[in-house]
Amino acid sequence: MRDLPKEVAGYGRLRPHALTAKAGDRTTKILPDIDSAIKACGLRDGDTVSFHHHLRDGDGVLNLVLDRLAARGLKGLHVAATSIFPVHAPLVDHIRNGTVARLSASFIAGPVGAAVSRGLLQHPVVLRTHGGRARALDMGELVVDAAFVAAPAADEMGNLSGRVGRNACGTLGYPLTDVAIARSVVAVTDTLVPYPAPAIDIAQDKVDFVVAVDSIGDAGGIASGTTRPATDPVSRGIGHDAAGVIAASGLLAEGFSFQTGAGGVSLATADAVGRMMAERGVIGSFCAGGITGFHVAMLNAGLFRGLLDVQCFDLEAVASYRDDPRHQMMSAATYAGPHVGGAVVDRVDAVVLGAAEVDAGFNVNVTTKAGGMVIGGSGGHADAAAGARLAIITTRLTAAGFAKIVPEVGTVTTPGHTVDVVVTEAGIAVNPLRAALAERLRAAGLPVVDIAALCETAARTATRVTPPRATGRVVAVSEYRDASVTDVVRAIEGA
Amino acid sequence: MRDLPKEVAGYGRLRPHALTAKAGDRTTKILPDIDSAIKACGLRDGDTVSFHHHLRDGDGVLNLVLDRLAARGLKGLHVAATSIFPVHAPLVDHIRNGTVARLSASFIAGPVGAAVSRGLLQHPVVLRTHGGRARALDMGELVVDAAFVAAPAADEMGNLSGRVGRNACGTLGYPLTDVAIARSVVAVTDTLVPYPAPAIDIAQDKVDFVVAVDSIGDAGGIASGTTRPATDPVSRGIGHDAAGVIAASGLLAEGFSFQTGAGGVSLATADAVGRMMAERGVIGSFCAGGITGFHVAMLNAGLFRGLLDVQCFDLEAVASYRDDPRHQMMSAATYAGPHVGGAVVDRVDAVVLGAAEVDAGFNVNVTTKAGGMVIGGSGGHADAAAGARLAIITTRLTAAGFAKIVPEVGTVTTPGHTVDVVVTEAGIAVNPLRAALAERLRAAGLPVVDIAALCETAARTATRVTPPRATGRVVAVSEYRDASVTDVVRAIEGA
Numbered sequence: 001m002r003d004l005p006k007e008v009a010g011y012g013r014l015r016p017h018a019l020t021a022k023a024g025d026r027t028t029k030i031l032p033d034i035d036s037a038i039k040a041c042g043l044r045d046g047d048t049v050s051f052h053h054h055l056r057d058g059d060g061v062l063n064l065v066l067d068r069l070a071a072r073g074l075k076g077l078h079v080a081a082t083s084i085f086p087v088h089a090p091l092v093d094h095i096r097n098g099t100v101a102r103l104s105a106s107f108i109a110g111p112v113g114a115a116v117s118r119g120l121l122q123h124p125v126v127l128r129t130h131g132g133r134a135r136a137l138d139m140g141e142l143v144v145d146a147a148f149v150a151a152p153a154a155d156e157m158g159n160l161s162g163r164v165g166r167n168a169c170g171t172l173g174y175p176l177t178d179v180a181i182a183r184s185v186v187a188v189t190d191t192l193v194p195y196p197a198p199a200i201d202i203a204q205d206k207v208d209f210v211v212a213v214d215s216i217g218d219a220g221g222i223a224s225g226t227t228r229p230a231t232d233p234v235s236r237g238i239g240h241d242a243a244g245v246i247a248a249s250g251l252l253a254e255g256f257s258f259q260t261g262a263g264g265v266s267l268a269t270a271d272a273v274g275r276m277m278a279e280r281g282v283i284g285s286f287c288a289g290g291i292t293g294f295h296v297a298m299l300n301a302g303l304f305r306g307l308l309d310v311q312c313f314d315l316e317a318v319a320s321y322r323d324d325p326r327h328q329m330m331s332a333a334t335y336a337g338p339h340v341g342g343a344v345v346d347r348v349d350a351v352v353l354g355a356a357e358v359d360a361g362f363n364v365n366v367t368t369k370a371g372g373m374v375i376g377g378s379g380g381h382a383d384a385a386a387g388a389r390l391a392i393i394t395t396r397l398t399a400a401g402f403a404k405i406v407p408e409v410g411t412v413t414t415p416g417h418t419v420d421v422v423v424t425e426a427g428i429a430v431n432p433l434r435a436a437l438a439e440r441l442r443a444a445g446l447p448v449v450d451i452a453a454l455c456e457t458a459a460r461t462a463t464r465v466t467p468p469r470a471t472g473r474v475v476a477v478s479e480y481r482d483a484s485v486t487d488v489v490r491a492i493e494g495a
Numbered sequence: 496m497r498d499l500p501k502e503v504a505g506y507g508r509l510r511p512h513a514l515t516a517k518a519g520d521r522t523t524k525i526l527p528d529i530d531s532a533i534k535a536c537g538l539r540d541g542d543t544v545s546f547h548h549h550l551r552d553g554d555g556v557l558n559l560v561l562d563r564l565a566a567r568g569l570k571g572l573h574v575a576a577t578s579i580f581p582v583h584a585p586l587v588d589h590i591r592n593g594t595v596a597r598l599s600a601s602f603i604a605g606p607v608g609a610a611v612s613r614g615l616l617q618h619p620v621v622l623r624t625h626g627g628r629a630r631a632l633d634m635g636e637l638v639v640d641a642a643f644v645a646a647p648a649a650d651e652m653g654n655l656s657g658r659v660g661r662n663a664c665g666t667l668g669y670p671l672t673d674v675a676i677a678r679s680v681v682a683v684t685d686t687l688v689p690y691p692a693p694a695i696d697i698a699q700d701k702v703d704f705v706v707a708v709d710s711i712g713d714a715g716g717i718a719s720g721t722t723r724p725a726t727d728p729v730s731r732g733i734g735h736d737a738a739g740v741i742a743a744s745g746l747l748a749e750g751f752s753f754q755t756g757a758g759g760v761s762l763a764t765a766d767a768v769g770r771m772m773a774e775r776g777v778i779g780s781f782c783a784g785g786i787t788g789f790h791v792a793m794l795n796a797g798l799f800r801g802l803l804d805v806q807c808f809d810l811e812a813v814a815s816y817r818d819d820p821r822h823q824m825m826s827a828a829t830y831a832g833p834h835v836g837g838a839v840v841d842r843v844d845a846v847v848l849g850a851a852e853v854d855a856g857f858n859v860n861v862t863t864k865a866g867g868m869v870i871g872g873s874g875g876h877a878d879a880a881a882g883a884r885l886a887i888i889t890t891r892l893t894a895a896g897f898a899k900i901v902p903e904v905g906t907v908t909t910p911g912h913t914v915d916v917v918v919t920e921a922g923i924a925v926n927p928l929r930a931a932l933a934e935r936l937r938a939a940g941l942p943v944v945d946i947a948a949l950c951e952t953a954a955r956t957a958t959r960v961t962p963p964r965a966t967g968r969v970v971a972v973s974e975y976r977d978a979s980v981t982d983v984v985r986a987i988e989g990a
Contacts, residue, residue, distance in 0.1 A: 002907050002982050008969045010597075010618030017979035019912045026841035026882070123505035157837050180675065194750070195842055196781050196803055199820065205828040205835040255689070286691050308691055325694065333700040340700040342652050346521035347690055387521070412497050417514045474503045484512040487497045 028156045029210045034068040034188070037209045038146075041184040043069070046076045046101075047145035050182065052174040053083035053107075054150065054311060055167065058221020061150035061188045063090050064213060070099040078102035080144060082133065082174045082332075083379065086110030087221065095120050104142065106130050106379050113374035116475055119491035125374075125476040127367065127489075130174070130310070131336025131343060131383035132481040137177045138339060141483065147182035149175045149207070150216045154189035155197040158207025162312075162329075163199040163322040165191035167219035170291075170312025170321045172201045176331035179206040190216045199322065201329060223314040227292040229271040230264025234396065234425050239268030241446065242352055242394050242423040247276055248444035249390050249437060251349040256284040258304070259351040259384055260295075262313045265394045267294050269352045277303050288335070288344050289313070290380065291327070296320040299327065308344050310335040310380070336383035338481040345380070345387025353381055355395045355422075357409040360451050362416030362431045364393055365409035367478055370402040372470035372492050378413050383481055385418040390437075393422045402466055403458035405451070410469055412487040413478055426457045523651045524705045529563040529683070532704045533641075536679040538564070541571045541596070542640035545677065547669040548578035548602075549645065549806060550662065553716020556645035556683045558585045559708060565594040573597035575639060577628065577669045577827075578874065581605030582716065590615050599637065601625050601874050608869035611970055614986035620869075620971040622862065622984075625669075625805070626831025626838060626878040627976040632672045633834060636978065642677035644670045644702070645711045649684035650692040653702025657807075657824075658694040658817040660686035662714035665786075665807025665816045667696045671826035674701040685711045694817065696824060718809040722787040724766040725759030729891065729920050734763030736941065737847055737889050737918045742771055743939035744885050744932060746844040751779040753799070754846040754879055755790075757808045760889045762789050764847045772798050783830070783839050784808070785875065786822070791815040794822065803839050805830040805875070831878030833976040840875070840882025848876055850890045850917075852904040855946050857911030857926045859888055860904035862973055865897040867965035867987050873908050878976055880913040885932075887916045897961050898953035900946070905964055907982040908973055921952045 007013050031037050043049070049069070051062045062081060067090070069077060075098050082105065084091065089111040094100045104126040108116060116125050128136060136142035149172075152165030162172040167190060179185045179202055187202075187210045230236065246252050258273065260266040271294070277284060284304040287295045291309040293316025299307050307327040312318045320327045330344055337343045345351075356376065357365040364385070369375045385391040395404050405424065420437065422429045427449035430438035442448050472491030480486050502508050526532050538544070544564070546557045557576060562585070564572060570593050577600065579586065584606040589595045599621040603611060611620050623631060631637035644667075647660030657667040662685060674680045674697055681704045682697075725731065741747050753768065755761040766789070772779060779799040782790045786804040788811025794802050802822040807813045815822045825839055832838045840846075851871065852860040859880070864870045880886040890899050900919065915932065917924045922944035925933035937943045967986030975981050 004980060004983060005969065008619055008972060008983065011621065011969075011972050014972065014980040014983075015978065017907075017910055017975045017981045019910070024836075026837040029836055124503055126506065157839075157842060194780060194800075196801055196823070196839075198801065198823075200823055203826060203829045205826060205832055205838065208836055285689060305689075306691055306693065328691070328693075328695055331698060331700060334698045337700055341519075341524055341703055342521040343700065344652075344691075347652060412512075415512055415514070474500065474506075477503060477506050477509065480512045483510065485499060485509040486512045488499060488503065488509075 029158045029207065030156045031209050031211050034065055034211055035072065037186040037211050038068060038072055040209055041146040041186065043074060043146055045074055048078040048080050048143060050080040050144045050147045050178045052149065053081065054162065054169040054172060054174065055217040055219060056222045057085040057087045058218035059087055059150065060215055060217030061148060062088055065148045066091060066094050066099065070094050070097060075099060076101040080104040080142060083107035084112045088112055104128065105377060106133055107377040108374050109376055117373045117492045119473055119475050124474050127377045127476050127478045129336065129378040129382045129481050130332045130380040131338055132479055132483065134177045134333035134337045135339040137181050138333060144178055144182040146184045146186060147175060147178035148186050148188055149179060151187040151189040153191045153193050153197055154187045154210050155193050155195040156210055157195055158187055158204040158210050159197040159200045160187050160202040160207065161197050161199040162201045167216050168318050169219055169222060170318035171309045171329035173310035173330055173335060174332050177333050184208045186211060188213055188216060190214060227262050227294065227314040229267040229294065235265045235268050238265055238394050238423055238425055239272045241428060242269040242392050243272035243276055244446050245392055245421050245423060245428060245441060246273055246350045248441050248446060251390055252276060252282060254282060256282060257286050257347055257349045258284060259288045259348045261354050262290055262292050263354050266352045266354060269394055270294055274298050274303055288348055291317040293317055336380050343387065345384050348384065348388040350390040350392065351384040351388040352392045352394055353384060355393045355404065357404050357406050358393055358395060358422050359406050359409040360455055362419040363409050363412045364414040364419055365411045367411040367413045368489060371467040372410050374476060374489060382414040385414045386481060391418060391420045393419060395424055397424050397426055397458040397461050401462060401464035403462040405454040405458040406466060407455060411478060411489055415486055422451065424454055426454060429454050524653045524702060525651045526704050526706050529560055529706055530567065532681040532706050533563060533567060535704055536641040536681065538569060538641055540569055543573040543575050543638060545575040545639045545642045545673045547645065548576065549657065549664040549667060549669065550712040550714060551717045552580040552582045553713035554582055554645065555710055555712030556643060557583055560643045561586060561589050561594065565589055565592060570594060571596040575599040575637060578602035579607045583607055599623065600872060601628055602872040603869050604871055612868045612987045614968055614970050619969050622872045622971050622973045624831065624873040624877045624976050625827045625875040626833055627974055627978065629672045629828035629832045630834040632676050633828060639673055639677040641679045641681060642670060642673035644674065644680060644682050646682040646684040648686040648688050648692055649682045649705050650688050650690040651705055652690055653682055653699040653705050654692040654695045655682050655697040655702065656692050656694040657696045662711050663813050664714055664717060665813035666804045666824035668805035668825055668830060669827050672828050679703050681706060683708055683711060685709060722757050722809040724762040724789065730760045730763050733760055733889050733918055733920055734767045736923060737764040737887050738767035738771055739941050740887055740916050740918060740923060740936060741768055741845045741885065743936050743941060746885055747771060747777060749777060751777060752781050752842055752844045753779060754783045754843045756847065756849050757785055757787050758849050761847045761849060764889055765789055769793050769798055783843055786812040788812055831875050838882065840879050843879065843883040845885040845887065846879040846883040847887045847889055848879060850888045850899065852899050852901050853888055853890060853917050854901050854904040855950055857914040857946065858904050858907045859909040859914055860906045862906040862908045863984060866962045867905055869971060869984060877909040880909045881976060886914050887918060888914060889918045892919050892921055892953040892956050896957060896959035898957040900949040900953040901961060902950060906973060906984055910981055917946065919949055921949060924949050
C-alpha cells in the first residue's frame with residue numbers, strides 16, 4: 001500500500017488501509033431459527049426484548065420468541081411490548097416461571113392484564129402512551145437489547161415489508177423507533193421474498209438478523225372486534241351528536257383533520273361527520289389513526305386528501321396502504337411523540353375517543369375496568385387528546401351495568417385538562433376550561449348538560465355499584481406522554 | 496390530580512402529572528428565513544453543518560446557507576457536505592474569510608477542489624466514501640450540529656418529499672442518516688405544500704425547522720454531463736468488451752444484479768449488457784445506483800424486477816421514482832454502509848465503474864487528476880468495488896493526453912484488492928487475485944492482457960507526461976469505508 005505519514009496535523013493518527021479478513025458473510029442475514037437469533041444477539045438474563053402488535057390479537061411472534069427464550073433458560077427479562085392481547089396468554093406462565101420479570105406496554109388486555117392486577121409480577125408494569133414509548137426509546141430511557149420484529153415479508157438482507165406476505169398487516173409504524181435504537185434487531189417472517197423485497201417499509205440497514213418461521217400469526221386477528229360504524233339507535237344517536245359538536249365548533253371546514261378510534265360508536269361518529277362533510281362540500285386534509293376500512297372509504301369518497309396511518313385495524317386498510325399512495329405510514333414518534341417539535345396528533349382538529357370511565361374532572365380511564373382490573377391502557381388515547389384542538393369522548397352512560405360517568409375514575413389514563421367534550425345518550429358535557437365552546441354548542445341547539453348531571457344519571461341508570469378502588473401494592477404505573485405519572489394501578493386482592 | 500405515592504419499589508420516584516404551560520407551538524415548524532433557523536439551531540463558531548447533493552450542480556442551498564452563516568459572523572465552521580460541485584464556488588470565499596475552517600465530503604469538483612489543492616484550508620479535508628460517511632455519522636465519529644436539508648417539497652410540520660415540488664430531485668438517500676443523528680435539522684424548501692405532504696420521503700419527526708426560500712436551486716442541474724450511453728466506436732467497444740466480461744464470468748444469469756456509474760462508457764456497458772440479457776431471456780433482480788433514465792428503461796423493458804436508488808441522476812429517474820413502486824429509495828447506509836451487516840453493494844453481482852487513473856496494482860484513482868489537483872473523490876466507488884462480486888473498471892488508455900493506466904496512481908481512492916478487471920480499448924487486464932476469472936475470460940475469447948502491457952501501451956499513446964506526485968502539505972485524507980486511510984492528497988505548489 002501507499003507510504004503514509006503516521007499522523008497529519010488537524011486530522012490525527014492515520015490507520016493505513018490494509019487488506020483484512022472479510023468481516024463475516026455480508027450477503028445474507030438469515031439465521032436458521034429463533035434460538036440462533038437469541039444466541040447471535042447475545043441475550044442474557046435481565047435483558048429487554050421488544051415486540052410490536054401490528055398483528056394484534058393474531059400475533060404469533062411474541063409467544064414464539066418467549067417460548068424459546070424460556071427454553072434457553074433466560075430469566076428476569078423485560079418484555080417491552082407495544083401492546084398485549086388475549087393471544088399473549090402464555091406470557092402469564094413465563095412470568096410465573098421467572099423468564100419474564102418486567103413488562104412495559106401501552107395496552108394490556110386479556111389474561112396478562114388479569115395477572116398484572118393479581119400482582120403476579122414483582123416489579124410494577126410501566127404503562128406508557130404510544131407517543132411516550134417512542135419518546136422513551138428515542139431519549140434512551142427505555143433501552144432495548146433485542147427488538148423482535150414480526151415481518152409479513154422479508155428478504156435475506158433484512159428489508160421488511162408490511163404490505164406483502166401471507167399475513168400482511170399494513171403499516172409498521174410501531175417498530176420504526178425500536179429498529180433505530182435497539183442493540184440488535186431480529187426480523188421474524190413467514191414469507192421470505194427474493195432480494196430486494198418490494199414495498200420496503202423497514203430498510204435492511206436497520207436489521208441484523210432474519211429468521212423464517214412457519215407462521216408469524218394470523219392477519220385475520222388484526223380486526224379484533226368491529227371496525228364498522230355501530231348501527232343501534234343509541235350508538236347512532238351519540239355519533240350524531242358528536243358530529244354535531246364538531247360542526248358547531250366551527251372546525252368542520254376546508255382542510256378539516258380527523259381521528260377516531262376503531263370502535264362502533266367512534267365510527268358511527270365518523271359516519272355522521274362524513275355525511276355532514278359531503279352535504280357541505282367540505283374536503284378534509286387527512287384522517288389519522290388507527291386506520292380502518294371506513295376511513296379508507298372516506299378517502300375514496302374524496303372527503304379527505306390523505307390518510308396518515310400508524311396501524312391498520314382491518315384488512316381493507318392493509319390493502320389501501322398497499323395500493324394507494326395517498327395512504328401513508330407514520331411512525332409512532334411521528335404520530336404522537338411529544339418530543340418531535342410537533343407530531344401528527346398536534347395537527348388533528350377533532351378526535352373522537354372511547355372510554356371505560358370518565359369522571360367529573362373529565363379525566364378518562366381506558367386502563368382498568370370497574371373494580372380495577374387492567375383491561376387496556378392509553379395506546380394513543382392520551383396523545384390524541386393532548387394534541388387535537390377538540391377532543392371528544394363518546395360513551396354510553398353504563399356498561400355491563402356499571403356507571404361509566406363517575407365521580408372519580410378508577411385510573412386516570414388521560415388527564416381531564418386535555419378532554420374537551422363528553423357525548424353520551426343523556427347529553428353532552430363540556431369541560432369548564434372550554435366555556436366559549438360550551439356556548440357555541442348551546443347556541444347550536446345541542447343538549448349541553450353539566451358533567452355532574454351525567455354522573456347522577458349514570459349512577460341512577462347503573463344496576464351495579466362500582467367497587468372501591470383497589471388498595472393493594474402498586475402493580476402498574478400509568479405514565480403520561482412526558483414520563484410524568486397520571487396514576488398508579490393497585491393489586492386486586494383475590495383477583 | 497390523583498394522590499400518588501412519592502416512590503414505587505421497582506419503578507423509582509414518581510413525577511406527578513401536572514398541567515404545565517404548553518411547550519411552544521406544536522402546530523408549525525416554519526421559521527421566516529435562514530437566519531432565524533441558524534439562530535434557532537444555536538449555531539456557534541466551530542460547529543458542523545451538513546448538506547446533501549441531490550440537486551448536484553444545480554444545488555442552491557449550500558451557498559444560500561453559507562452566505563447567511565457568514566453574514567452572521569460565524570467562524571471556523573466545518574462543512575460536512577456529501578459532495579461539492581462547481582456551483583459551490585462561493586465556498587472558496589467562505590474559506591478565505593474564515594467562515595469555513597474544515598471540510599468533509601465524498602466528492603469535490605470545481606473551484607473548491609482547486610482551492611483544496613492549493614492548501615487554502617488550514618486543516619486537511621476528510622474525503623470519505625458514501626458508505627463511510629454514513630458509518631461515521633451512525634457511529635458518532637462525524638457529529639453534525641445542524642443538517643440543512645434541501646427539500647423539493649415540505650409541509651409546515653417538516654414532512655419532506657423529493658418527488659414533488661418545483662425542483663423535484665427524486666430520492667433523498669443521502670440525508671436520511673444526517674436527519675437521524677444531527678442535533679438540529681432544518682428543511683429548506685421552495686415548495687411549501689399543505690399538510691400533510693404527499694409522497695413523504697423524510698418524516699416530520701426528524702425535522703426541527705422548515706424555511707421556505709424562493710429557490711432551492713435548479714433540478715435541471717442534476718444531470719451534470721451525459722446520462723446516456725456513449726455512441727462513439729471506442730466507447731462502444733469498451734462497453735461491449737465489459738459486457739463480455741460479465742457474460743464470461745458466469746454472473747449473467749437469472750437474478751443478476753447490476754450497478755453502473757452514470758458516465759457514457761458505463762452506460763454503454765449497461766446497454767450491451769441489456770442486449771445480452773434480452774437475447775438470453777435473463778431477468779435480473781435489481782439495478783442499484785445512482786439511477787439514470789437508462790436504468791429506468793431497463794426496468795421498464797422487464798430486464799430487472801426493481802431499482803434501488805440512493806440518488807437520481809436525471810429527470811427520467813426522478814419521474815420513475817415518483818410513479819413506479821418498483822423504483823425504491825435507499826439511504827446511503829443501506830446502499831453502502833460497511834457497518835450494517837450487509838448493504839446493497841454486497842448484493843451486487845457486477846459493477847461497472849470509471850477511473851481517472853488505474854495502476855499496476857489495480858488501485859483506482861477517482862480523486863485527483865494528473866498533477867494532483869482534487870477533481871472528485873470516491874463517492875460510492877470504493878463501496879461498490881468492495882461489495883460487488885465482480886468489479887469492472889472501464890477506461891480509455893488516455894485522457895487529455897495523459898496516460899490513465901499508470902505505474903502508480905496519483906491517489907489511491909479504491910484499493911486494488913477490490914478491483915477485479917480493467918477494460919480498455921487495448922485489452923482487458925484481470926487482477927492476479929482472480930486467476931480463475933482470467934481463465935474464463937480467455938476461454939471466452941476475450942482480449943486478456945497483463946496490466947503491465949496496458950501501462951506500456953498507455954505510456955506510448957500518451958502525449959503528455961504525468962507530473963510527479965505533489966509534495967506539499969497534506970491537504971486531504973482519503974479514508975476508506977472503515978475509516979482506514981488509503982492515501983493522502985498533498986498541496987500543489989503554485990496551483
